[in-house]
Amino acid sequence: MNRHPTVLRSFALNTPLAEILSAALLVASLAWAVLRPAGRSEAFVAVPAAVVAVGLGAISPGHALAEAERLGPVVGFLAAVLVLAHLCDVEGLFTACGAWMARRAAGRPRRLLTAVFVLASVITAVLSLDATVVLLTPVVFATAARMGVRSKPHVYACAHLSNTASLLLPVSNLTNLLAFTASGLSFTRFAALMALPWLVAVSLEYAVFRRFFADDLPAEPSDAVSDAVSDAGPAPELPLFALVTVGCTLAGFVVASALGIEPAWAALAGALVMAGRALARRRVTPVAVVRSAAPGFLAFVLALGIVVRAVVDNGLAEALRHALPDGSGLLALLGAAAVAAVLANLINNLPAVLVLVPLAAPAGTGAVLAVLLGVNIGPNLTYAGSLATLLWRRVVQERAEHVEVGEFTRLGLLTVPVTLGAAVVALWASLQVV
Template identity: 70%
Template sequence: MTAEILSVLALLVVLVCAVVRPRGLPEAVFAVPAATLVVVAGAVEPGHALAEAERLGPVVGFLAAVLVLAKLCDDEGLFRACGARTARWAAGRPRRLLAGVFLLASAITAALSLDATVVLLTPVVFATVARMGVRPAPHVYACAHLSNTASLLLPVSNLTNLLAFTAAGIGFLHFAGLMVLPWLVAIAVEYAVFRRFFAADLDTPPGAAPEPPAPAPSPGEPFPLFPLITVAATLAGFAVASALGVEPAWVAAAGAAVLAVRALGRGHTTPVALVRSAAVPFLAFVVALGIIVRAVVDHGLGTALAHVLPAGTSLPALLGTAAVAAVLANLINNLPAVLALLPLAAPSGPGALLAVLLGVNLGPNLTYTGSLATLLWRRVAHRHDHTVDLARFTRLGLATTPAALLLSVLALWSTLTLIGP
């Protein structure tokens, strides 16, 4: 078997297993042996594999710290409190609740990454719609879409962002300044389409609310300010660390450490629970996937993409780059797509790298397999006995993704024209 065929087969097997998860086994159970195989078989040189692992090291460290930080915030009741206050603000009106979920999911995704929205906020939304007696689909699907769409704003909002941020060599605030308009535009497009697409669900009056799946905080219960302040301080630390050339993983680790010390001191968590919240098998999966993608890129994918990826940062080039990234994300998942495209887009500068991000972050809303976050969201929905209809998911993706991608690229081009790369 040639190295080209072996590397492609390894990638396909790993992605299929990540989607299906036979017997509920972690993704790393399949990815790590596959990565080992491509190295042993010579599909990727050991030196290249080691270099890829070293490149992903800071990114994986950051992801681990953010996952711990988000879980500790959840343990402190931050997400539950936000959901309860959003429900009270909605006052039984589904359309108002949708607006609240959009605001809450956008903020959580931007500050604590898309995984927090999928894994921690989505169950809160299920509990909220159950208490209100409203149809869940608009609000639950909003969590899925915004975990991707709202992750455009900050380098720390998405694993793909952090990879592009490192490659672009720009500051934390500069990144946010370039992406804030595309972020707002994409969310606005999603919100407009959601209101129309789910009009029947949103116009259905609330029914008799069943017993809530989890206890809701009483109106007099104090808001958990400590984790909120810790998250805000961590975000400020990211900006300072970027200016000083410090890896964001250290800042995220410091924020997680503050909450961990507090939780351990109060007996609210254990060292084992902290390690479990870091999702070590998933981190191993990310590194293994990076090595496999390196093998695929080295054996033909890189050359093929180089022929179709536009060069430069003109409006047509940015549109073409985002489109290629979106298509590739839906074919092989957004994480492999960004790993493959970043080295090719880097010579065109930060603008092209950000166009890649628009493609790999917005494009996955089109299909289940476009992003790992969507796959996680589907599992959460199934655990809450909510059937995710493939046809409905795809129709919603077709209604939102092309428009959001087009208008966000226009917004990025406008920002680059006004303030420069």
């Protein structure tokens, strides 16, 4: 079946009422996800919105089913990775990471920032951005408090790297999986093309952070910090079982890609191995394992995909088709990335990639990956740019920390244009070589 939304559009949907209805349902779904009153699930509005879109004819049942089938493997992969990351935390992986950061920093805030950048980049790439936001951010808070240093630069790094550092692997981000499916690349070729943009973007982020937070990053530790470091207890043991399982899961992704198998199966195998061990040792309960998969969020992703498809079917695709530049030259790639970054900050990066990837696919792999750069790096500009940033803000607020919108935006204005532009140039160079 041709999956291009403009080809599949039903003539019955080409009415102003259908356009207004689908747009209103998307705005309502995203607004609820941003605000999330009383801690209710993001799916609380998105699922009914999808039902209304189908029931009132904004999208046909056939198109809704096709979208759900397209997103099914992606959602299954996301569930498995969330479980895998949670069980790595149960095994003590993130506690060990906190101890490593503290010892690597030796009481010096600048060294701590370097350690956070290294760990957050690796964890985001391997275990996905959700692990960095939900599991690493609290560890960074605790490490900074134990060292007696200001937490802001290090916690902000978790937010930015949950987006920027998710460029490397197809499994690092939900947006990557969607782009990976459309790109036609193998797992290893995707990683090879994105390695240089990933390295360039993370390095530039680090340089900007060092300058932006210079007052919070003194070169030498205070006496209180030195005393805290000297009082640190013995380092926890490294959870070898978790590390070996994650390594084998990554190898499974490569093998699965070579055999044409969905990466969700490799992720599921890793999650089952970790869950079997944790359940046998009674470290978790079956209910806890199911909850770690975030079923409400998974339902939100599926429902949002259907609502976005309704918006696309009713005119958005035509409008954006003219905004996206043609071709795969450097200027075209820069333009595609810029459009993607702007759209991600307007409607969130997940809907943006659902809309733009099918439109960019005919222009080739370079255009798809340029869109991916835009929807992954661009959200560092505003809170609403990505679900990961919204989740990070909630984690920070739960610890009674104040995050200023103005400061977050100023930092984004300094990082996003330079990192996005340089990453696109690096992608263009990779496309010439790889």
